[in-house]
Amino acid sequence: MTTVLIVEDEPQLLRALQINLRTHGYHPVTATNGTSALTAASEHRPDLVVLDLGLPDMDGVQVITALRTWSQVPIIVLSARHAPEDKVEALDAGADDYVTKPFGLEELLARLRAAERRSIPAPETPVVTTKDFRLDVVGRKAERHGEQVRLTPTEWKIVELLVRNPGQLVGQQQLLLEVWGPAYAREAQYLRVYLNQLRRKLEPDPTRPRYFITESGMGYRFEP
Incomplete structure (x- = not known):
């Protein structure tokens, strides 16, 4: 409906x-x-x-x-x-x-x-596979080296926005508005906290991210 x-x-x-x-x-x-x-x-x-x-x-x-x-x-x-x-x-x-x-x-x-x-619906990206992890965006299932990884609902929202735009910058404000809503449009620290959590769960070296990249002062992008 x-x-x-x-x-x-x-x-x-x-x-x-x-x-x-x-x-x-x-x-x-x-x-x-x-x-x-x-x-x-x-x-x-x-x-x-x-x-x-x-x-x-x-x-x-x-x-x-x-x-x-x-x-x-x-x-x-x-x-x-x-x-x-x-x-x-x-x-x-x-x-x-x-x-x-x-x-x-x-x-x-x-x-x-x-x-x-x-209106054109957002393109579906049902499964993203890298050499380090696998993300089923539609089914909300994550695996790293064959083992299940639990992502929170908020982490999934962030992941979905990023992986549906591979290689493209997704602005801080867009992420904040779509994930948390208008009241959080200036709360950039929320993104830093959650991106760090995602990196700890998925990146091979969270201190040197390969997949979830920060564009300082602008936003984030996903590199498959």
């Missing part, structure tokens, strides 16, 4: 969207302001976001900008702002579509379906 995060501060409209989307086979998750929207996006990992721009604590464009630092979830703006400059600002910030209020339900549903078709 496709999860849709609805961000709307008008209670009647929020309730109507929630009921109608559920009726049409979606799983709605709701938020009434920008802060709770970012938290919900981190916790629920929605497949789509429907976002009002006029929120009580921050502008919707700020929500789009914050989401785009760590997520490529399709975002459909649903706003009473009709000016071309408002649409351009939202789309430039990273929105995928823009629907003006008042709107027809059938049009919104069609936009949701189109956004679903355009």
Whole structure:
């Protein structure tokens, strides 16, 4: 079931969207302001976001900008702002579509379906094998020289983000947001602690990592 995060501060409209989307086979998750929207996006990992721009604590464009630092979830703006400059600002910030209020339900549903078709799921990397260890990312099983290695759920989240992007830098902020959520966006020490744990469990020499590489001040990368 496709999860849709609805961000709307008008209670009647929020309730109507929630009921109608559920009726049409979606799983709605709701938020009434920008802060709770970012938290919900981190916790629920929605497949789509429907976002009002006029929120009580921050502008919707700020929500789009914050989401785009760590997520490529399709975002459909649903706003009473009709000016071309408002649409351009939202789309430039990273929105995928823009629907003006008042709107027809059938049009919104069609936009949701189109956004679903355009979204590309993350490529699967079910098994990673090196000369020192084997990781089954989907099954969450790790082996080192034929022996089982226990990784914590948090360690698996970090591993998954890194091994799905082999050889590529994954930024500190992206890791913090995707693993721990917006409240931990500045807690870089969390990453240092967990990366050291991973190296002790998987690297042949944790003091000279071969696979889980630190890019000082920027982030980390996995070298298969």
